[in-house]
Amino acid sequence: MTKYLFILIFVLSSCFQKKQDININTIIPKPQHSIQKNGFFNLGVYTNIKYDSLFSNEAKFLKNALQIKSKGAKNSIILKYNKNLLQEEYLLNISEEKIIIESSTGAGQIHAIQSLIQLIPVQYNKNTLNIPIKCIEIHDFPRFKWRGMLLDCCRHFMDKEFIKKYIDLLSYHKMNILHWHLTEDQGWRIAIDKYPNLTKTGAWRKEKDGSIYGGFYSKKDIKEIVEYAKKRHIEIIPEIELPGHCVAAIASYPYLSCSGDSISVENDWGVFKDIYCAGNDIAQTKRRPPQG
Numbered sequence: 207m208t209k210y211l212f213i214l215i216f217v218l219s220s221c222f223q224k225k226q227d228i229n230i231n232t233i234i235p236k237p238q239h240s241i242q243k244n245g246f247f248n249l250g251v252y253t254n255i256k257y258d259s260l261f262s263n264e265a266k267f268l269k270n271a272l273q274i275k276s277k278g279a280k281n282s283i284i285l286k287y288n289k290n291l292l293q294e295e296y297l298l299n300i301s302e303e304k305i306i307i308e309s310s311t312g313a314g315q316i317h318a319i320q321s322l323i324q325l326i327p328v329q330y331n332k333n334t335l336n337i338p339i340k341c342i343e344i345h346d347f348p349r350f351k352w353r354g355m356l357l358d359c360c361r362h363f364m365d366k367e368f369i370k371k372y373i374d375l376l377s378y379h380k381m382n383i384l385h386w387h388l389t390e391d392q393g394w395r396i397a398i399d400k401y402p403n404l405t406k407t408g409a410w411r412k413e414k415d416g417s418i419y420g421g422f423y424s425k426k427d428i429k430e431i432v433e434y435a436k437k438r439h440i441e442i443i444p445e446i447e448l449p450g451h452c453v454a455a456i457a458s459y460p461y462l463s464c465s466g467d468s469i470s471v472e473n474d475w476g477v478f479k480d481i482y483c484a485g486n487d488i489a490q491t492k493r494r495p496p497q498g
Contacts, residue, residue: 234380240342241342243342244341246302246338246339248281251273251274251276252279253274253281254278255269255282255283255285256282257285258286261312264312264315264319267316268322281302282303282304283307286309287309288308288309291308291314293311293314295310296344298343300322301341302341320377323378325342352383353381354382354443357369359423360390360393363419363422366423370434372384381440382440382441383441386444386445388446389455392454393421394454396444397422397424401459403459408457412471449481449482449484450482452482454471464481
């Protein structure tokens with residue numbers, strides 16, 4: 207009996223140690239420095255959130271992400287300003303009674319919050335009353351200043367909610383740039399008041415089966431997405447193609463090309479000869495008679 211009891215204790219101890227390792231290895235990307243400690247912080251829906259006024263946006267993000275409803279628990283998460291840390295650097299200290307996140311900017315806070323979320327064991331969901339999070343100290347900062355992903359919405363249009371989900375995933379992995387591809391041969395996706403044909407004509411293409419495909423983002427959509435990204439400390443870099451990759455724009459305004467010929471928004475892939483013509487006087491080409 208004693209023999210079997212020893213084996214059981216050994217197996218359980220091994221599983222517990224494995225659980226600790228898994229929790230730490232789930233942080234993406236791997237932190238620069240981390241120290242495991244004994245004990246667990248019990249995260250619950252009533253855990254207190256305390257923060258310096260500089261981090262009100264990040265405190266709201268944390269509350270929503272962890273679905274914390276109100277105050278009342280004995281433990282707390284504290285978002286603290288530390289002027290000695292770099293722009294995206296953070297310190298995350300989890301003890302049994304409190305979690306302290308230190309940073310000099312909101313970006314550092316967001317990165318630390320994402321690490322905290324990643325430490326939640328996979329078998330728990332955010333509606334669980336008590337979630338044990340392994341006590342740990344983390345000091346982290348990015349290795350590269352520019353950490354981004356490209357999203358091409360020209361060849362294949364993605365709606366506004368998809369863009370937001372994409373931004374959430376960038377934030378989760380501590381990236382800070384969304385390279386947003388908005389104009390191409392196969393579609394123009396951004397509304398510009400002065401040139402309405404860019405979306406009236408250029409945002410839509412006739413596919414080879416005869417169907418119409420396309421879409422675009424209004425000024426309101428663009429502002430909403432930019433603000434959404436800003437709250438997650440992600441900068442949006444728009445890509446506006448020139449002098450090539452602009453068939454959609456030329457289909458909308460033929461005078462922009464060197465020939466002035468009327469063409470259609472592309473429904474195929476590859477490299478096309480139609481480009482903006484910097485050598486033509488736009489005022490003169492506007493007066494050209496329609497072609498074809």
